[in-house]
Amino acid sequence: MSILLPLYVYPTSGAWDPLYAAAKAHPDVDFTAVINPCSGPCIGSLPDQVYLDEIPKLKTFDNIRTLGYVATNYAGKELSRVLSEIDAYANWPKVTNNTKLRVDGIFFDETPSEYAADKYQYLKVASQAVKNGSRFKDRFVVHNPGLVAPSILNSTTALQKSYINLTDITVVFEEKFEKWLDAPTFDALHTSKVKRSKLAVILHSMPNLSKKVLDYVVEQVEDTADWLFLTDVKVKDEYYHSFSPMFAEVVRSVDAS
Template structure:
């Protein structure tokens, strides 16, 4: 099991240390982290000096993959704007004269969940911009629709009626912990037959849980997806802007409950 981390923490000195510490302490846990300096890449320019200093540090850990954040506004954003943001991430190393600023792929946020052919074409062109060539080290693509309906996940026609074949990972559920526990979601999210290595679950607003219960939560998420992130932050728009008190325990739980 691995961690998909929305790293929307502003990188003042020491701010990303919890990630570095976790990556060092748990070398068998893979982290795919999303950097988001300007609600995107700071189109046409470089991010500020704090990002220029910290992003290269991510490269020093073999178990950290770095993705750039691009929102598609559910495929309503002009495709040329999306492609321009992808280009900006790809050009960071040249613009800064620093190869360590090269990111490994793109995290497409706010992707559609209901299938429509023109949206498939839109996302296909965006994915191709990442997958073709050598501009991104892993050419890795993540889609985040926020929710893929449990009914669709369990449909026999899921691959023909979704965008799953355009991404390496799709976030099938990004919601509160309470909604995850709801029977209509919980059972169906664990009964699908899709390869779990292609799926992620993100949960926020967790209650105060003991480490043993957190271990159990991680085990249950693993029945639905191989990638996860959980946080006990409950304030909207702040879920991913800091490392919550349970971050270190979450990583331990992913690492088989290691202490």
């Protein structure tokens, strides 16, 4: 099991230290960290010097993969703009003459969940811009629709009539912890026909859990997905802008799983 980390924390001195500490303490846990300096790559310019100094530090850990953040506005953003943002990330090493600024793939946020042929073609072109060639080390693609309907996940044609076959990971559920516990949602996610290795679950607004209960939650998520992120931050729009006090415990539970 692995951590999919929305690393939207501004990298002031020491701000990313919880990730470095976790990656060092748990070398068998893989972290995929999503970098998001300007709600995207700072199109038309580079990230500020704080980011340029900090991002290369991620590359000193073999178990940290980096992805650039690109929102598609549910395939409503002009495709040319999406491709420009992908290009901007791809060009960071060349523009800065620093290979340690090379990201390993792209995290597409706000992707559609219900299948439509035109949106599939849109996302296919965007994914191919990452998958084709050698601009991205791992050519890794993540989609985050926020929710994939259980009817899709439990369909025998899930891979044919969805966008899952375009991705390495799809975030099938991003919500409050209490909503994940809802019986119809919980049961449907656990009977998905899609391989766990292709799926991620992100839960925020976690309650204060004992280690034993946290271990159990991680085990239950693992029955659905091989990728997770849990945070007890409960403030809307701030869920991923800081490391919650439970971060280290979550990593320990993932390592133990």
